[in-house]
Amino acid sequence: MPRLTRTNPSTKVNFSKHNIFSKIAGSDNYFIVNLLTGNADILSADEGNQLSEFLKGSINNPALQKELEAKGYIMPEEDEKRLYRAKYLDFIDAREKDEVQLFFVPNYSCNFACTYCYQDEYANPREHTGREVVDAFFNYIGVEFAGRKKYITIFGGEPLLNSASQKEQIRYLLEKSNEAGLEVCVVTNGYSLEEYIDILKTGLIREIQVTLDGTAAVHNQRRFLKGGGPTFDKIVKGVDACLANNLPVNLRMVADRENISDLPGLAKFAIDRRWTLNPLFKTQLGRNYELHHCQATPNNLFSRISLYEAIFDLLQDHPYILEFFKPAFSISKFLAENGNLPDPLFDGCPACKTEWAFDYTGHIFPCTATVGKADESLGTFYPELSRNISRINEWENRDVTSIDGCSSCSLQLACGGGCGSVAKNRTGQVCSTDCRPVKELLELGFATYLNT
Ligand code: SF4
Ligand code: SF4
Structure with a gap:
């Protein structure tokens, strides 16, 4: 970026409303990102300070203006x-070609009694999924998502319970998935x-997702068998x-204030066990949060940004x-690994677009966060077909162009409006904001990743 000289107040220029500009943590340098134009830059302290002044309109510098125009920041x-x-x-077109993730819940029962389980208040009226429900599920998705790329995710409760009848159900689900040529998570x-x-x-x-909340002692304190008993070694x-x-x-x-300090321990465990060297092994970290009902210890929960600040410190x-x-x-x-920005995210919530959930009672739900909540049902695929079209439309239409409050937000193309379920729990409306601390x-x- 060129050096600036302070001159008369500038003629008004239109800074893109999608510029995200801030200082890099623990550094004097700055960054500017614009997801609409696909540009990102790191600025020295001097350049950043001058750009701050320029953004406030208190510097007139044609050379800088030209450079900012060339990169689409103006x-x-x-x-x-x-x-x-x-x-x-482009986003809508690409999404229509995207793969759809179809969750199927064969049971809500579980052999664990995790301290933070959001499903522990669900009624589990029936343990077993009849073959006819599984058949109805495959018939439904075969018609409804014909021609779409798709895969199945088996979810619970705990789907892999160690009983003969449960094993039979999972075997049948896999058999039907094979017949349909679908991969399964x-x-x-x-x-x-x-x-x-x-x-x-x-x-x-395609993948088996397994949860470990830390090394043995920490994990066993949070994720134990119903009636007690450790689970770490067996997992x-x-x-x-x-x-x-x-x-x-x-x-x-799944992280909260109770176990985050064990992240280095779990990382070391996985490294020592050579899991991290295996191309078949990957990881994710989920924030424990209040989904459906109050946690026993809500003070242990991180906000979105405080979790990432804690990880950054570690x-x-x-x-x-x-x-x-x-x-x-x-x-x-993404930027560090690919050398370019991702496409603009007009919608961060896949519910009823590229994600749907189905359960053994025959109900259809928008996604995993809502599956099993009777008041979130969008209809049934079994024993008969019924769909609440207006509620489905509400989910389908949710994106940053339809949420009041997102349209003027400079973070919208990175945030995508957040999670519809969290937004609805907060405001009662699917089509409302769930803000992400994108700048922070x-x-x-x-x-x-990038300040080198
Ligand atoms: S949800 Fe909040 S942060 Fe996200 S785009 Fe909308 S207003 Fe911006
Ligand atoms: S409502 Fe939330 S959990 Fe469900 S698909 Fe949308 S973002 Fe994901």
């Missing part, structure tokens, strides 16, 4: 609107994985068995955590 309002419309249409607590390996090997398994053996049998594992840690002392888990820090990880996350992400 552009005529009409051009910006035109580009926004074009990119929005399984979300499990991992306790009975070893007992399921032979059954899982009959399916086109670890299950993960080993999956990897040994070429079943990809996605290890998830990374300073334990950089090897990155071998185990690389936080996204909004779009920073980018401050941390640029510091972690």
